[in-house]
Amino acid sequence: MxxxxxxxxxxSRPSPRKPSGARDSGTADNLPGAQRASGVDGRRSGDASAVERAERPTIRIAHLPRGEQxxxxxxxxxxxxxxxxxxxxxxxxxxxxxxxxxxxxxxxxxxxxxxxxxxxxxxxxxxxxxxxxxxxxxxxxxxxxxxxxxxxxxxxxxxxxxxxxxxxxxxxxxxxxxxxxxxxxxxxxxxxxxxxxxxxxxxxxxxxxxxxxxxxxxxxxxxxxxxxxxxxxxxxxxxxxxxxxxxxxxxxxxxxxxRTEMWERTAREVAEAKGHGDVEAVFTERSKDIPLGRFxxxxxxxxxxxxxxxxxxxxxxxxxxxxxxxxxxxxx
Incomplete structure (x- = not known):
């Protein structure tokens, strides 16, 4: 329901893996209109303050994952x-x-x-x-x-x-x-x-x-x-x-x-209205004026x-x- x-x-869902030092969610039992949840915890170490982030030591870029590079x-x-x-x-x-x-x-x-x-x-x-x-x-x-x-x-x-x-x-x-x-x-x-x-x-x-x-x-x-x-x-x-x-x-x-669900729904409606039911044909037609040729x-x-x-x-x-x-x- x-x-x-x-x-x-x-x-809330229990985390399949939570490392030592990861921050637990707080509580909000007393908040009006809200029910407490612990959140969905993935794999991340404890939070870092702005000061802690500024004081991180310099790390050789080549050793970092691409996103961090x-x-x-x-x-x-x-x-x-x-x-x-x-x-x-x-x-x-x-x-x-x-x-x-x-x-x-x-x-x-x-x-x-x-x-x-x-x-x-x-x-x-x-x-x-x-x-x-x-x-x-x-x-x-x-x-x-x-x-x-x-x-x-x-x-x-x-x-x-x-x-x-x-x-x-x-x-x-x-x-x-x-x-x-x-x-x-x-x-x-x-x-x-x-x-x-x-x-x-x-x-x-x-x-x-x-x-x-x-x-x-x-x-x-x-x-x-x-x-x-x-x-x-x-x-x-x-x-x-x-x-x-x-x-x-x-x-x-x-x-x-x-190409989100909104456009999928629209394409289905257009395809049905035209009587052919071909959703991909609708996307192909609506892609013709896009320079990259696609959604x-x-x-x-x-x-x-x-x-x-x-x-x-x-x-x-x-x-x-x-x-x-x-x-x-x-x-x-």
Whole structure:
């Protein structure tokens, strides 16, 4: 049975292997709207403070794994990823955890959280799954309370949650508009507002807003989606300019056509409507105007998230990075 989405539920699985010195999750029994969970612990040694990270001895680069050679090691960093049930969100959790981050993620259903947590139980970093509805302000507050109690305030925030319904403008009610704005804009606003102070205090933080190419070349069938993402793009620019001096780098990614479950569903509907049922034919047709000739993969977006969250991206702030296979024809 799926828990009420007005509250937060955490999902826990025992770790198959946990080394000596690994940090145990804290407790959050007394938090309103939250139930305690120990998280899903993978293989990562104890947390490192900012001072400890700065005092690490110099190590010969040739002896490091490739990710560490490139400056992509996130060991000691804590990350939060919203809307991670599948697709880009799930891949982002995996990539960050594989590079050593302690990752808390959320999704709306317990099954989605359990499936991802189980799949990532043996990653390098610890993975903590939570059930929370990001369209609900109280659920967001409870999620933040629990994350801070169990793993601490995050250094990295990936605002991935969002929806992109396709519908006729003339049939969209005010409530339809408000509901999508709550999810696509206010979830990011609330999470960022909550976690930003701790990032500023430590003079290091990364916030990544998952945007869309549709914010730059919108279509009538997704006018509300494009409008909400346009608002998010403006917020990203303004916040990046405001908080860069505090060591908090805020950027966004604008994916093009990525072969996620959303597109799989759309392709099935189109194939059925055309009467041939050939999903691959739909993808082939929709790939013709993409210079790279194909849809993107979720991991190709997650890898850009990893870069922006790493110490390689120290001079990237307020940027919107297009990851669309060359589809965008605009200059600015």
């Amino acid at each position: 799926v828990p009420s989405m007005s509250k937060l539920t955490t999902v 490139m400056g992509l090691d996130l060991t000691g960093r804590r990350a939060v990823v919203s809307g991670a049930s599948a697709g880009i969100g799930a891949e982002t959790v995996r990539v960050l955890a594989e590079h050593g981050a302690d990752v808390a993620f959320c999704a709306r259903t317990a099954d989605a959280v359990e499936d991802l947590a189980a799949a990532l139980a043996r990653t390098q970093g610890n993975v903590h799954g939570y059930v929370a509805d990001m369209a609900d302000a109280d659920a967001i507050a409870a999620f933040c309370d629990t994350v801070e109690a169990e793993i601490g305030a995050p250094d990295i925030l990936v605002n991935n949650v969002g929806a992109s319904p396709s519908r006729n403008f003339l049939h969209m009610s005010d409530d339809d508009w408000f509901a999508l704005f709550e999810l696509n804009v206010m979830a990011a606003v609330r999470l960022t507002r909550r976690f930003l102070p701790a990032m500023r205090a430590q003079q290091w933080g990364r916030v990544v807003m998952m945007n869309t190419a549709a914010a730059k070349y919108p279509g009538a069938a997704i006018v509300d989606y494009s409008a909400t993402k346009g608002a998010l793009a403006v917020a990203t620019k303004a916040l990046a300019r405001k908080y860069a001096a505090d060591g908090v780098l805020i950027n966004s990614i604008a994916p093009g056509r990525i 993107g993969r979720s991991d190709e977006i997650a890898n850009v998230v990893l870069f922006l969250c790493s110490d390689l991206a120290t001079y990237v702030s307020g940027a919107t990075i297009d990851v669309d296979g060359g589809l965008g024809s605009y200059v600015y």
